[in-house]
Amino acid sequence: MTAGAELAQREVADVTVVELDGGCGLSREQIGGKAWSVDHMRALGLPVPPAFVITTEGWADYTRRGAIAEDIWRQVRAGIEMIERGTGRRFGSIERPLLVSVRSGAAISMPGMMDTVLNLGMTDAVQRALAEETRNPVYADDTRQRFLTQYRETVLNDEHGAVPEDPWEQLRGAIEAVFRSWDSPRAKTYRRNRGVSDALGTAVTVQAMVFGNLDELSGTGVLFSRNPNTGDGPVYGEWLVGGQGEDVVSGRLTPRPLDDLARTQPQVHERLIAAARLLERDGRDIQDIEFTVESGTLWLLQSRAAKRSARAAVRAAVAMVEEGLIGTDQALDRVTADQIRAVLRPASGDNTGQEPLARGESACPGLASGVVVTDPDEAERRAEAGEDVVLVRPTTSPDDLHGMIAARAIVTELGGTTSHAALVSRELGRPCVVGCGPGVVAALTGTTVTVDGGAGVVWPGEVAGKPVEEAILADVRRLADWANTDPDGLLATLENRTAPPGGVASEDVVAERLSSPVEVTELDLLRLVGIKGRVNAENLAASLGAEVDDITARCADLVTAGLCATTPAGFRLTPDARPRLEELLTAERGTVDHAAITAAYDEFCLHNQDLKVIITDWQMKDGSTVNDHSDAAYDASVLDRLNATHQRLRPLIQRLGGIAPRLARYADRLDRAVERIAAGDLTYVARPIMDSYHTVWFELHEDLIGLCGLSRAEEAAAGRAH
Numbered sequence: 001m002t003a004g005a006e007l008a009q010r011e012v013a014d015v016t017v018v019e020l021d022g023g024c025g026l027s028r029e030q031i032g033g034k035a036w037s038v039d040h041m042r043a044l045g046l047p048v049p050p051a052f053v054i055t056t057e058g059w060a061d062y063t064r065r066g067a068i069a070e071d072i073w074r075q076v077r078a079g080i081e082m083i084e085r086g087t088g089r090r091f092g093s094i095e096r097p098l099l100v101s102v103r104s105g106a107a108i109s110m111p112g113m114m115d116t117v118l119n120l121g122m123t124d125a126v127q128r129a130l131a132e133e134t135r136n137p138v139y140a141d142d143t144r145q146r147f148l149t150q151y152r153e154t155v156l157n158d159e160h161g162a163v164p165e166d167p168w169e170q171l172r173g174a175i176e177a178v179f180r181s182w183d184s185p186r187a188k189t190y191r192r193n194r195g196v197s198d199a200l201g202t203a204v205t206v207q208a209m210v211f212g213n214l215d216e217l218s219g220t221g222v223l224f225s226r227n228p229n230t231g232d233g234p235v236y237g238e239w240l241v242g243g244q245g246e247d248v249v250s251g252r253l254t255p256r257p258l259d260d261l262a263r264t265q266p267q268v269h270e271r272l273i274a275a276a277r278l279l280e281r282d283g284r285d286i287q288d289i290e291f292t293v294e295s296g297t298l299w300l301l302q303s304r305a306a307k308r309s310a311r312a313a314v315r316a317a318v319a320m321v322e323e324g325l326i327g328t329d330q331a332l333d334r335v336t337a338d339q340i341r342a343v344l345r346p347a348s349g350d351n352t353g354q355e356p357l358a359r360g361e362s363a364c365p366g367l368a369s370g371v372v373v374t375d376p377d378e379a380e381r382r383a384e385a386g387e388d389v390v391l392v393r394p395t396t397s398p399d400d401l402h403g404m405i406a407a408r409a410i411v412t413e414l415g416g417t418t419s420h421a422a423l424v425s426r427e428l429g430r431p432c433v434v435g436c437g438p439g440v441v442a443a444l445t446g447t448t449v450t451v452d453g454g455a456g457v458v459w460p461g462e463v464a465g466k467p468v469e470e471a472i473l474a475d476v477r478r479l480a481d482w483a484n485t486d487p488d489g490l491l492a493t494l495e496n497r498t499a500p501p502g503g504v505a506s507e508d509v510v511a512e513r514l515s516s517p518v519e520v521t522e523l524d525l526l527r528l529v530g531i532k533g534r535v536n537a538e539n540l541a542a543s544l545g546a547e548v549d550d551i552t553a554r555c556a557d558l559v560t561a562g563l564c565a566t567t568p569a570g571f572r573l574t575p576d577a578r579p580r581l582e583e584l585l586t587a588e589r590g591t592v593d594h595a596a597i598t599a600a601y602d603e604f605c606l607h608n609q610d611l612k613v614i615i616t617d618w619q620m621k622d623g624s625t626v627n628d629h630s631d632a633a634y635d636a637s638v639l640d641r642l643n644a645t646h647q648r649l650r651p652l653i654q655r656l657g658g659i660a661p662r663l664a665r666y667a668d669r670l671d672r673a674v675e676r677i678a679a680g681d682l683t684y685v686a687r688p689i690m691d692s693y694h695t696v697w698f699e700l701h702e703d704l705i706g707l708c709g710l711s712r713a714e715e716a717a718a719g720r721a722h
Contacts, residue, residue: 016058017075019082020051020205030055032105032203037302044282046275046300050086051207052079053105054175059201062179068172076175077168079206087208091121092167094129099143099209102174104181106202109304109632110191114202115154115181117174118244119147119209121167139214146213146244154181171206178204186640207301210294213244217265217296220244223258223272225280225287228308231315235276237289244292261293268298279303284325285334286316307630310342311472318475321482328482335479337494341429342628343472346465357449358411358436358458363422365454365626366431367465368408372444376403376533383407384568390451392444395716396421398698401688402534402569404428409451411458413440415722417623418612420698425453426619426626427686427694433458434722454624520544523584524662525554529564529571530581531699535689536570543669543691585706588662592707596659600652601704605720607649608701614642615686615694629682639677642685642693646674653700660707669696 018024020035022043028036035053042048058072068076080091080100089098099121104114122144131140151170152161155177164170181187182202191198212220223237238255262269272291275298279287288306292299308316317331326334346367370388373379376399379391383406391407393400395414404410404424409431412421416435425432431453440458450463480490528543529535537552544551555571558564563577573581618638621627629635650667657664673693676684686694705715715721 015075016061016072017052017054017079019079020053024053026055028107029200030057030107030203032056032107032205033109033304034103034105034302035203035205036105037304038205038207040282041279041300041303044278046278047271047298048300049208049210050083051205052082054204054206056107056201056203059179059182059203062176063201068176073172076171076206080171083206083208089208092123092126094125096133097121097126097129099126099147100171101205101207101209102171102178103205103207104178104202105205106182107200108196110187110196114184114187115178117147117150117154117177119143120151120170120174122147123165123167126167134214136215139211142213143211143244175204175206178202186636210292210297210299211244212240212292212294213242214295216241218242218292218294219261220290220292221255221258221261223276223287223289223291224306225276225289226306226312226316226319228286228288228306228312231286231308231312231319235273265293265296268293268296271298275300281325284320284330286312307632309630310339310628313339314343314472314475314479318478321478332479332483332494335494337491339628340476340479340491340494342626344468344476345429346468354460356457357444357447357460358433358440360411360433360436360456360458361417361422362454362456362624363410363417363419363432363434364425364430365624366409366429367450367452367454367463368431369448369450369462370408371448372411372446373403373407374441374445376400376406379403380406380534380567380569390444390449392441393421394441394713395419395722396424397712397721398531398695398702399533401532402567402572404430405569405688409433409453411436411440411444411451412722413438414716417620418609418616419722421722423612423615423619423686423694424688427688520546520551520554521662522558523581523588525551525558526563526573526577526581526584527662527703528699529555530573530577531702534567534569534572539570539689539691543665543696545665545668588660589707589709592660594709597704597707600656600659601708603652604701604704607645607652608720611642611645611697614638614645618642618685635682639682639685642677643674646670646693656700656704663700663703663707666696666700666703670700 018026018031020039020042022039024031024039031053038048038051054072054076061069061072083100084090084098087098089096091098091100099119102117102120104116106114127140127144130143131137134140148163151163152159155173164173179202188198212218219239219241220243221237221239223235225235226233227236235258237258239258239261240255276287276289279289283305286306286308287303289303290301292301313335317334320326321328321331345365368390370390372392373382373389374392376391379389380402382389388408389406390409390411391403392411395412396404396410397420401424405428407430410421410425412419412434413436415421419434421432422434431451433451433453433456436458444458448461450459450461452459476487476490480487483490483493485493524544525540528540537555538548541548541551555564559566562574563580564571565574619627621634653667653670657667669691670693673684673691673696677693683690684692686692688695701721705712705721712721
């Protein structure tokens with residue numbers, strides 16, 4: 001059912017505006033996470049400013065009409081009267097004036113995606129009244145300026161727009177703006193990338209303002225019930241004297257440690273800590289709590305499950321089982337395989353005083369030792385025999401993937417942090433140093449080295465890494481025990497527990513039929529096996545839009561003909577297949593307009609670096625910080641860029657199929673990756689082996705190089721194929 005059809009079936013409830021008094025009783029889907037949190041905290045007896053919510057039914061009605069219905073508006077006015085009774089203040093009055101906040105609130109958390117207006121109800125007369133009441137004209141002026149700036153930005157979309165003096169007109173405009181923000185481009189992109197339905201809608205919470213900018217005993221802060229970086233107690237937070245609203249999280253100002261609040265207002269701090277403990281026990285998870293102190297009085301504004309680092313996720317999951325807050329199944333559900341990989345990654349080794357054998361750019365942190373091999377097939381063979389190997393190449397390409405998987409670490413002479421080696425190593429979790437300069441392959445071949453991915457250094461011999469903390473190892477062992485496996489088997493267990501919706505395993509692709517399957521030629525099969533290096537029939541079928549049984553039979557024929565061999569990782573080309581493949585590619589090049597394919601490849605290269613930067617930003621927050629994907633707004637912005645780049649390049653990718661028919665499948669494969677990402681399966685951004693966007697893009701690059709009659713080595717030397 002389409003979003004429009006769902007909206008058409010929704011009717012306005014008899015009561016669309018509901019007081020948040022602790023007994024609301026409506027679901028998150030009806031009132032949104034913000035309002036649910038407010039109501040729940042009031043039910044727990046915590047200090048929360050009075051508030052009411054316009055339910056998602058109100059949004060649906062507004063979306064149908066394009067305006068707030070009069071019966072809903074009457075309920076809004078009644079809600080304001082309720083807040084007036086709860087605060088002893090009056091909206092729009094110059095006698096003890098009431099100001100309110102208007103905030104969005106979807107059932108699914110969408111941080112930073114929708115709009116908020118604070119200090120609403122402010123007018124020239126109200127400003128003067130507040131200045132007189134508080135004897136603090138600086139506070140009154142600051143509050144007025146904050147309101148004007150935010151209202152113009154959020155409601156009027158005009159930094160010099162005329163803000164209404166009528167507070168009721170302000171309120172109507174703000175509510176409508178929040179409703180409209182559900183369909184803002186950034187919110188729609190976020191939902192598309194997270195697989196959230198456009199039909200859910202947003203509620204609107206209207207709440208009495210409390211003022212962290214009132215005086216020296218006022219401020220705003222954010223508190224975590226446990227440290228979100230380590231998962232340990234005690235509480236962790238920051239506090240900003242004289243702040244309001246988003247000041248702490250915006251980064252515009254530098255907050256103080258929460259200990260400052262304990263020193264200056266110990267009773268307030270004590271009440272805050274008690275509230276955090278209560279909310280964590282009740283929510284059975286680390287809580288992220290927003291609070292304001294107004295002239296020595298504590299107010300809580302929101303509480304939600306906190307974003308956390310990999311270490312914090314592991315530590316908190318184990319600790320909460322030990323404390324009786326959650327069960328072992330819940331603990332396993334809260335930890336991902338990627339988080340386990342992150343906490344077990346060894347830290348940089350101690351400097352032994354030796355001169356490094358090579359220096360380059362850090363592409364993936366971690367420490368690993370092994371004997372240097374330069375051929376991916378050799379890396380795979382020796383690794384299967386139980387040997388630790390380090391793969392060192394001038395540069396890497398998709399057909400090196402099996403060797404990269406087998407290796408403990410990866411080093412390249414060429415390329416930077418957006419190179420193929422860098423991008424793939426981060427997805428595999430292999431320590432990697434790139435751009436070490438010419439001659440490194442020859443200098444290191446056959447030697448035993450230690451790759452320090454974090455420092456960007458290759459050391460001689462085996463260098464002991466700083467050991468993973470015993471506390472981390474103990475936590476991993478506990479999780480493995482609860483999963484009825486050992487630490488080595490924990491990753492596979494967690495991958496299976498966290499398989500994406502629809503049952504698609506993270507390291508496999510279920511073959512999908514195209515609506516109009518095309519013939520799969522010998523060249524199609526041999527070229528794809530050659531590019532992928534090692535590939536099973538299921539992945540081949542998914543990439544080629546064919547039946548798995550058909551591809552299995554076709555590959556069996558290639559094995560019989562001596563052109564393919566079977567390995568534990570799938571089919572690979574034999575030495576005899578290389579000349580046959582080159583013969584087929586040469587024949588294909590003879591059918592392609594050389595000028596047209598060269599021009600298309602040149603255009604492709606203009607955009608190639610942009611795409612690699614996007615994938616790099618998906619993997620790394622900055623040059624030294626791995627993206628743990630706890631910042632939803634950051635991830636949404638990167639995925640928005642990926643989608644925009646894909647849409648911009650679709651005409652080029654589709655045109656390639658007209659120049660060389662075999663390339664026509666790339667448009668379908670890239671489209672399918674984007675669709676999977678939009679449906680919420682983010683492994684389709686860059687995961688190797690499967691048809692992720694990054695994987696398909698690099699395979700297309702490889703095919704374009706071949707069709708232009710070029711070699712990867714030549715293109716790498718020219719800086720176009722790292």
